[in-house]
Amino acid sequence: MPSLIDTYAKIESSISVRLHEFEQLGSGKSFDIWCEMIYCTCTPQTNAKHANAAVEKLKALDLADHGYVEDMATVLRDCGVRFHKNKAKYIDINRTKYKDLGDWIHGFIKQHDVLYTRNWLADHISGWGYKEASHFLRNIGYGEEICILDRHILRCLEEHEVIDSIPKNLNSSYMEIEQKMLEFSRQLGIPNAAMDLLFWYTQKGEIYK
DNA sequence: ATACAGAGGTGTTCC
DNA sequence: TGGAACACCTCTGTA
Secondary structure (H helix, E strand, O other), X not given: OOOXXXXXXXXXXXXXXXXXXXXXXXXXXXXXXXXXHHHHHHOOOOOHHHHHXXXXXXXXXXXXXXXXXXXXXXXXXXXXXXXXXXXXXXXXXXXXXXXOHHHHHHHHHHHOOHHHHXXXXXXXXXXXXXXXXXXXXXHOOOXXXXXXXXXXXXXXXXXXXXXXXXXXXXXXXXXXXXXXXXXXXXXXXXXXXXXXXXXXXXXXXXXXX
């Protein structure tokens, strides 16, 4: 089995392209950032490509801006997004409050910092906890100080003995495990923002988001 | 075949 | 006060 460093060397350029795309998205149109919020709301327990397909279909049907909850739920279900009813509700709630988040999130982050912003997002965006708040921030170009601790990453961390075992309840230990992963990335000399894509590549054999 | 775990978690309830 | 337990939902892979 090749080491993480070897694998990273092999796919570094592909990862760099992806990370650059995240930055582009973050500095792009507010509507695109809103669509990324929809994506992150759809993602939990759901195939990432299904979540992405749902976003594209919502856009194609002009539902992302102002669709009824029921219509959005139908699209999510048809695209294979799990918990489609709840997630359609979350999208509706978030839209009424934070559809323009892309217009001010960068100033917000500059004024506070990424960690504070993640807390704020997890508290204020319906359907987001630490994991999805981190996912969103990474996807708009702020992945250097935070980790997306989903079950796959936790499994990788366990395999590489960064953590002894996967905790039953993440809430209490998210920051602690995150620190260990940040330290791990420093030891390897691999940018933290790339670690998530690298781990996913080792499991799935491709780079997605 | 039929069952059953697993899927890029989060919100609510209950003690 | 905080943690388990459960609901949300449906499809796929595996034995």
